[in-house]
Amino acid sequence: MRRVVAALAGSLLILALSSAQASASAPTPAGGQVWNQNQRVTYRWHEGDEPPSWMRAAINAAASDSNESRSAKAALLSHASSAASWIGYTGAMPTTWAIGYTVRNAPTSFTMRLRPQGYPLDWGNLRWCQAYETPPAGCYDAEMIALHEFGHVQTLDHPNDADVTDWTDTVMHWAPKTKPKAGWNQHTFGRCDVARLQIRYTPLSSSTRISTCLDLNTDLSLSSSMASGGAVVLTARLKIVDGTIWPNLASAPLSSRTINLQRRAIGSATWQSFGQLTSLDENGRYTKTFSPTDSYDYRVIFNSPANEGLEGDTSLVVRVSVSNGSDCGYGQTKMYIC
Amino acid sequence: MKRTGLAALAIPTSVLMATLWLAIACSSSPGTSTGPAQHSGAPGQSPSPVIDVTGAPSTTTVGTPVPMESKDPNAPPVATLSGGGAAVQGMTGSYCWTVAGTSACADLPAFTDSGPDLPVVTLSSADTQLQFSLADGYAFASWTASYVDDNGNVVALGGGGSSFDPDAVHSSAAPVTSASFGPPTAHDQSIVQVFVRFTDGGDASYGWNVAVP
Numbered sequence A: 001m002r003r004v005v006a007a008l009a010g011s012l013l014i015l016a017l018s019s020a021q022a023s024a025s026a027p028t029p030a031g032g033q034v035w036n037q038n039q040r041v042t043y044r045w046h047e048g049d050e051p052p053s054w055m056r057a058a059i060n061a062a063a064s065d066s067n068e069s070r071s072a073k074a075a076l077l078s079h080a081s082s083a084a085s086w087i088g089y090t091g092a093m094p095t096t097w098a099i100g101y102t103v104r105n106a107p108t109s110f111t112m113r114l115r116p117q118g119y120p121l122d123w124g125n126l127r128w129c130q131a132y133e134t135p136p137a138g139c140y141d142a143e144m145i146a147l148h149e150f151g152h153v154q155t156l157d158h159p160n161d162a163d164v165t166d167w168t169d170t171v172m173h174w175a176p177k178t179k180p181k182a183g184w185n186q187h188t189f190g191r192c193d194v195a196r197l198q199i200r201y202t203p204l205s206s207s208t209r210i211s212t213c214l215d216l217n218t219d220l221s222l223s224s225s226m227a228s229g230g231a232v233v234l235t236a237r238l239k240i241v242d243g244t245i246w247p248n249l250a251s252a253p254l255s256s257r258t259i260n261l262q263r264r265a266i267g268s269a270t271w272q273s274f275g276q277l278t279s280l281d282e283n284g285r286y287t288k289t290f291s292p293t294d295s296y297d298y299r300v301i302f303n304s305p306a307n308e309g310l311e312g313d314t315s316l317v318v319r320v321s322v323s324n325g326s327d328c329g330y331g332q333t334k335m336y337i338c
Numbered sequence B: 001m002k003r004t005g006l007a008a009l010a011i012p013t014s015v016l017m018a019t020l021w022l023a024i025a026c027s028s029s030p031g032t033s034t035g036p037a038q039h040s041g042a043p044g045q046s047p048s049p050v051i052d053v054t055g056a057p058s059t060t061t062v063g064t065p066v067p068m069e070s071k072d073p074n075a076p077p078v079a080t081l082s083g084g085g086a087a088v089q090g091m092t093g094s095y096c097w098t099v100a101g102t103s104a105c106a107d108l109p110a111f112t113d114s115g116p117d118l119p120v121v122t123l124s125s126a127d128t129q130l131q132f133s134l135a136d137g138y139a140f141a142s143w144t145a146s147y148v149d150d151n152g153n154v155v156a157l158g159g160g161g162s163s164f165d166p167d168a169v170h171s172s173a174a175p176v177t178s179a180s181f182g183p184p185t186a187h188d189q190s191i192v193q194v195f196v197r198f199t200d201g202g203d204a205s206y207g208w209n210v211a212v213p
Helices: A053-069 A142-153 A191-201 B006-025
Strands: A002-009 A040-045 A076-079 A085-089 A100-105 A109-114 A218-227 A231-240 A259-265 A272-279 A285-290 A296-302 A317-323 A334-337 B032-034 B079-082 B091-099 B102-107 B120-122 B130-134 B142-148 B154-161 B178-181 B187-197 B203-212
Touching: A040 A109, A053 A076, A053 A142, A100 A142, A109 A142, A142 B102, A218 A296, A218 A317, A231 A259, A231 A296, B079 B187, B079 B203, B130 B142, B130 B187, B142 B178, B154 B178
Parallel strands: A040 A076, A040 A085, A085 A109, B120 B203
Antiparallel strands: A002 A317, A002 A334, A100 A109, A100 B102, A218 A231, A231 A285, A259 A272, A259 A296, A272 A285, A296 A317, B032 B178, B079 B130, B091 B102, B091 B203, B130 B178, B142 B154, B142 B187, B187 B203
16 A cells, blocks of 8 residues: 655745835825725716716726726726716816815715816816817826826825825826826826725735735645545645735735745755646635655745735645655654555 | 916926926935824814914015915815914815815816915025924824926925824824925025825825025
């Protein structure tokens, strides 16, 4: 009888890869009551202040931009003919020179006001790019400004520009740009906006990429079990560490990442690649099944991805001993293959 | 001379903001803050009343009459800047402010020469420190001050305080009630802007024209 013993050698190796992400910008500030996760929030055009068709299209596009780029369970925004929230195209704002003004009462409703085309401000007459076939320099992109306002709806505030490394890290600047400066027509939330939405609402799913504006430690564990036919199943689990400073993200499972498997001969110090584990489910589990022919130590490695704000981690070592009937020792759980 | 038309609206704004983060990021934040607050902004607290500067005593600092640009009941407290004399109320720019669970955010163009006339603070000497504070000593968590130089670059004048993250474990910000920073380089008038974040969330930007001999 052939005997396979798989054991967790807990103290053999604890390696932590530390290929830290460059993440100078901070998550966009936010405050106040959040909406429910994935809450559908509809808005209507304010009676008497209905935007012209080009502005409506820009606003609806901005709602789609918010929905598609949120990468979190933030509110889902859309227009409806009847809704508690409304958007008006009006110069009647409680502050003299604002071009946009948003009030939110999450999780109930919001109101948004955008000043009309041509409205006289002390800087000059307000011009929305969408009002022109060929938008002139100096116009405000209505879709970007509406996305900014929807950012306020989602509870985002303005960042201190001193905390922002790249202008496009956020669409929530306290003084938005006009055409043709970089970022004037940004139609997605910036990575630091997404970071805050992920902090406040949690990522959209365990497969959702974590914003590079974050820098989160991960925890990668490895276990083993027997399968029929003399096979061994290695199962890894990847999650954000329990102790991260943002409770909404603590212990969150991470699926669909690349988990590399390595092995080494017993007594050797040299690790060799042994393929990858396959993402098993939305609980951050990964697996690989194989039939060992000799005894090895195994570990799994999650390398810090360039496109995510996650630190890498390396699991503890699992030993799989293969013998022909003799006791492998160690006192570990023993699994037999007949 | 004040420029008019939308180009005037756009170009200075863009120039201003394109360089803001660069200048501030490179700053050594030489300014100082004063704290802790005598009273801080509690959630839901109403903004403090406007400081009346019209009756200020005669000093080297002159306050230019400023229109009340904000009638927003959800607006943050007004801010003042002084350079050794009377405090001059600034123009409030973009902000987010929460009162009793209702959050209001106003978005304005950047402070530029082509925008509204900003209140003027005239310094008597080029080494006079500027003092920033909110009405009634209202507290804030962090601040950054900067000005726009002749080339349109935004140059940091100072910054301080601590960050506040309402979503983080053990998040707290040590409140400050005033900030002090050096003046821009000598110029007839330079736009000085101060951005603050409040201890309980929200933010506000304020602008002045500062004349340095």
